[in-house]
Amino acid sequence: MSESGGIQDLTMREAFYVAVEDWMARDETAVVVLADISAAAFARVNLRFPGRVLNVGIREQAAIGVAAGLSLEGYRPLVHTYAPFLIERPFEMVKDDLFHQGLTATLVSIGASYDEPAYGRTHQCPEDIALLDSLGTSEIFIPGHPEEVGPLLFRAVSGSSVSYVRLSTAQNSLAHRCYGPKMVTIKQGKRAVVVAVGPMLDSVLRAGRGLDVTILYTTTIRPFDAIALRSAAEFSTDVVIVEPYLAGSSIPVVEHALRDVPHRILGLGVHDRDLHRYGTREEHDRAQGLDVEGIAASIRAFLGM
Structure with missing residues (x-):
């Protein structure tokens, strides 16, 4: 999948549209299924590839x-809509x-944990x-920058099982060539x-200023790179994982990676699923302890500082 010029100036969602059109031009078996969300954005793709963009309406x-x-x-x-309408609402399906029948499909979400809190809990x-x-x-792929969206989407659609790509309005200031399962040492x-x-990543880097810690970056959380984690844990098996979704989601895979050595784990993420507040994404980050100050305080407390 080509990296089009100017991707760095797009949002992740816009970079996704570019990447999908590129993919559909290369693969005649590529079909996009929509549930009204982003239908207008796919109008040009629908004209270019008639019959390969299917909008079923609000029927996730x-x-x-x-x-x-x-x-x-x-x-x-490839099925695309907001995360709760893609994963939670049609969970039985x-x-x-998909899973029970061992089928191949790619699910791509927007909205993340609370990208648009003005819409409420739904x-x-x-x-x-x-x-x-x-x-x-x-x-499962979690890009951190628009330039990472295309390569990760190509990996997702090239797989042989169910793949999930989670897009967000939050993004890092720089892209990193972290397109495979191997984590990058920052x-x-x-x-x-x-x-x-x-x-x-950006918040973690700012939170880690002045701290003697190794920082690893990953955009692929499943499969999890146990080898890189074990290598980085040579000097310390105190591990903090900072995720933009439910706190502790990856603790089981970290536990498994370090199962034969003594270790401690702190999982930072969304700790309160429902704050009963609107506000902005940044305000939700602060309330969840996922802003720079909150992450720094949690790491320092974990390390006894």
């Missing part, structure tokens, strides 16, 4: 069923139609990763290992 359960049927017929379906979904983990093995230290997932 049907969208998953249609994707399952397409997959059974040899197509590579994701479980039975558009918030910090639970998505935990729900997918409950269904078994899948590939900073080295000896007191602890801090894993920053996707758009959390």
Whole structure:
């Protein structure tokens, strides 16, 4: 998948539209299934590839069923909508139609945990990763910058199972070539290992200023890079993982990676699923302890500082 010029100036969602059009031009089996969300954005793609952009309307359960049927017929379906309408609302269909039958499909969400809190709890979904983990093995990608969206989407649509790409309005200031399952070392230290997932990297870097910690960056959380974590934990097996969704979602995979050595784990993420507040994404980050100050305070307390 080509990296088009100017991607750095787009949002993740806009970079996704560019990448999908590129993918559909290369793969005649590529089909997009929509549930009204982003239908206007795909108008040009629909004209260029007639019959390969299917909008089922506000029927998310049907969208998953249609994707399952397409997959059974040899197509590579991609289903796109807001995270709660993609994972939570049609969860039974994701479980039975896709996972149970061992089908290939790519799910791409927007909205993340609380990107648009003005819409209320209906558009918030910090639970998505935990729900997918409950269904078994899948590939899960969390880009942290628009330039990372295209390469990660190509990996997702090239897979042989259910893949999930989680887009967000939050993003890091710089892209990193972290497109495979291997984590990238951003900073080295000896007191602890801090894993920053996707758009959390900038906040983690600022929170880690002055701390003797290793910072790893990942955009692929399933499968989890146990080898890189074990290597980074050479000096300390105190591990902090900072994720932009339900706190503790990745603690089981970290536990498994370090199962044969003594260790401590702190999982930072969304700790309160429902704050009963609107506000802005930044205000929700602050309330969840996922702003720079909150992350720094949690790491320092974990390290006894």
